Amino acid sequence: MWFFNSPEIVYGADALDYLEQIIGRRAFIVTDPTLHALGFTEQVAERLRRAGWETAAFPEVEPEPSLETVRRGADRMRAFAPDWIVGLGGGSALDAAKAMWVLYEHPELDPAAINPLERIGLGAKARLLTIPTTAGTGAEVTWALVLTDTAEGRKLALGSRETLATVAVVDPALTAALPPRLTADTGMDVLTHAVEGYTNNLHNDFCDGLCLKASQLVFDYLPRAVADGSDAAAREKMANAATIAGLGFGNAMAALAHALGHSLGAVFHVPHGRAVGLYLPYTIEFVANGGVSRYADLAHFLRLLHTDEPTAAAALAAAVRGLARQIGQPASVAELGISEADHEAALEKLCDFAEMDTQVVMAPRIPDRDELAQLYRYAYRGQSVDF
């Protein structure tokens, strides 16, 4: 028994206009200060007001939202008493909106305890609408959320199937102004979702097709979107890829690249997509070397025509590295500008965080402590994994 959860998804050109068709009264928009200053909040609020809604905004979500931010936002949410919560932004804003929704309806809960094992009881006061502005974390269609415990300095991979949005509005126009580096980072996140969603322990028939399609869209359109942000077709395909991959991995989990990437992000503040995308080829090699992988289907769908698993996995890892090079992404942790001394000094913490990450056990081959340390070192040096 397993689940497949999805919001209603409204996508494509002018999808944002759908806001005027949603039945509601009071919308609390959760976003970040940059998007707010750029007028994104107003684009959303204006449409809702035309439909007769009242709106308020919390434009204070920082990258890697903290438990404190979530509590603060939930307090303001309770004061406004919305019947719709609108998460507008990248993964940080969307995840913060999910967590604030929980605290709005259940102020007694500790946000760090939001988990998929306990029923929360959401939806009595409000529903969640998500509008991504990156392509992307897929957070608009997943129930997972990542918060940062600033006291411990670590990321918390949380979530409940109840924190899934009711509606996701995926309008590619909102990604048109994304700078190339952010386009590349978030695009590699999409690819990592697709590959890990296809190959982890909880892969399933409902998600496989989504993951294959999303990976194909990334290889076909991410270079175009990075090279020319005004390429509307590329922007639309990448927006779709992000949401499709979000459904794919969101209903099957991620895996080792995410565990390693979360840890690197927590310790060295590397953007999420850049981190997980960097580790992806190394984790492909590690899993394939254990003889437990299913990369051949992915490789075949990407027109990397190999019939045996080891060769296909190697080709896929090479293709991921090639894509990363093409779009100017780092191939090693050293290329991020982190010194080897700092990396070594943080290695114990990196391994501790990875071992505590819920995604580490989703990999078909789970590294032991020594292997984790080796993986981190190989990725630091840019050395293909041979163990």
Next chain:
Amino acid sequence: MAYLFPSAEWFDQLKIEVNRSEAYANSGKTWEGDFHFIIKPWGDRQEPFKVYLDLWHGKCRDVYEVTGAEAKKPEFVIAGTLDTYRQIFSRKLDPIQALMTRKLELQGNMGKIMKAVKATLDLVKCCGLIDTKYADQS
């Protein structure tokens, strides 16, 4: 020699496996918490089988079958059917999946459990090392 699951002897063997597992010693090194593991009645049996397990800093400190009223209240209670435990030990069912689909029912601080997923998996691996004969097969 196969150990009957569930039985006090089986859980004594689990303590041995846990305490010699380097993987669990590492992944569970910060864990502090005790459990009741409950196997729901099977076949003609009316009563569940209940066992107390104390895990501390990568080791199993204590394990015993609980019969009658138990004064000690553990931090966690995990309950499942015999078949669910069998599927988990034989790696046919992922323990996290079992928890998320409520095939294993968990009471206790869920956030703490979710931080210890690797330790959970290493504990399950220890269970899988025991030569087991299941009570519904005797």
